[in-house]
Amino acid sequence: MGCSSCASKSDGLPKGCKSNGNCGVDSCNKLTVFDWLSDVELPAGSEPFDAVEVRFKNGRKEFFRNTDKLTLSIGDIVATETSPGHDIGIVTLTGELVKVQMRKKKEDPYKPDLAKIYRKANQKDIDIWQKAREREDAVKVRAREIAIRLNLKMKISDVEFQGDASKAIFYYTAEDRVDFRQLIKEFAYEFKIRIEMKQIGFRQEAARLGGIGSCGRELCCSTWLTDFRTVKTAAARYQQLSLNPLKLAGQCGKLKCCLNYELDSYLDALKDFPRQDKKLVTKKGEAVCQKIDIFKFKLWYAYEGEYNNWIEIDTKAVQEIIKAEKEGKPVASLEEFVDDTPEISTNFENSVDQDSLTRFDKPKRRPKKRSNKKKPASQKSRGQKNQKKSNPQKSNKDNKSQGSRHRKPKKQNKPKSNNEKQ
Incomplete structure (x- = not known):
């Protein structure tokens, strides 16, 4: 920002x-x-x-x-x-x-x-205003030291000077009521200005201080959110979220404001779902709801006593089963409403013929390991023949200087087999 x-x-x-x-x-x-x-x-x-x-x-x-x-x-x-x-x-x-x-x-x-x-x-007003704004950080630090010395259970989060530098507003947060009469006397003697104490909530404190949320972006309350609505734990239950206070709480220590953003969409989708504590009565037995998928409109049921065997059916089938139960004609079993059509797997990885970003990069070549093993004599002679073909003059000189080093090895007589002897 x-x-x-x-x-x-x-x-x-x-x-x-x-x-x-x-x-x-x-x-x-x-x-x-x-x-x-x-x-x-x-x-x-x-x-x-x-x-x-x-x-x-x-x-x-x-x-x-x-x-x-x-x-x-x-x-x-x-x-x-x-x-x-x-x-x-x-x-x-x-x-x-x-x-x-x-x-x-x-x-x-x-x-x-x-x-x-x-x-x-005018310019004089602006100069006084800027000098007063520059004092705010030092005054806030000193005010916190005085509050700690007086053993007050409060936190001074921010200080705002008036434009004419005649008054300062001290914003603080506290869980209980605080008697700050002695604190105001100390502030007036220390800073030589008029003092006004203003208590704010923890959400307002986070909005004034700012920060980065768990989503990686700036806090909504410090960028664009202007009103604070109450957030209840029921919002997390409707969205199938785990009731973990560490994950659901924001930097202010309260429930995150973003829990209310998609709550209306979940409530509209849940209108077509039956109650989760409603049992489905069939001729095979009663079934209990184990899990739901709100946006796929799917429910998973299991018969009593067979809780490891889950049966997946959609909301329309559940409504039909409940309707048949009310009419006194229960269905035979839940397996009749199972959709056996295979799901079409949609792969969006290369749907627009997009190639990899590293397709033009040269592959890294691994360095060749040098082997300390000596090559056999047959491989050495082949390498020397190739050198002679490429530069015959040098090869003749090398042969004269080296003498008999490059003589071809004598062929060893292989032992004849019994058939060849006969």
Whole structure:
């Protein structure tokens, strides 16, 4: 989640805009709303909506009224009304879509007490804002040390300074209620600013900190997910997942939000399935469900007492068996509904005549092992004959110099057999 200018230096350190999540292209934060009405002109006589959406640190967004009718566009840095002082944020949405977003978040677009925008931020406002943002990491470390010294069962996850550097919001997580009256006194004496403590949930903490999930991608809550719905263990049961807390829990320690993504598809598919605790009554005996395959619409049953012998049938056959049982005419056995047609194996490995990516690579040749064994005399003589044919002058000189080294070995008389002697 970085802008196009982000990269790495030669020593491995990051470089780029270095705006710490406040770059103008809005790529260091959550997915923003695309203004598809920006090129559409308003009807004659209608005025544009006077509220804008402003983003602060870690994707926190709020709505403000543009009472002075400033010409604002996406990416402008503005000074907004807060209590006390003012805050600095970036405009993320203007126009009629702001009205839609406010209704989506259950806010009244025409309420009179909506906070307003003071002005566009000047260079002095931006300098104070950037200096305050640079202090956040050091303040967070020191705040954690103070909380540990006071033996408070809480975790300070993040610190957010106000744009005018007059107030800081300390976000913390805790399982129980925490008495932090002494902590606020320590913070006010240490940092010389107004202190506001804000408790957040574990999911909100993971969204603010970010990270990489078990799927290998960035966390959904830190990139695009804006609302947190409750996730129950029933979602894992419907999807035939093992109830292992280590696999089902995310980095926040709660059940993963992605368990709800495909839950509706599973629930729609399970409408055609009978209850798993329903026994099938046949003349051969009662059968118990052992396993189901939701997207293949298959069920596996086994007769009572023969639990190792599973019989595969589809959902339509199960409905017929249950219907026959209700009519008082049970079927003879489950084997009558077994589909004996062989399954067609689809091989998609080379369906488009795609070759291997390494087809042009030269195969690696193994180095030949040198044998220390001496060649027999017959092989040596054959090699010397080939050398003579290729260069007869050299071979004659070599024969003269070597003398009788290359004489042909005498043929040994083989012993005659008894038949040949006769």
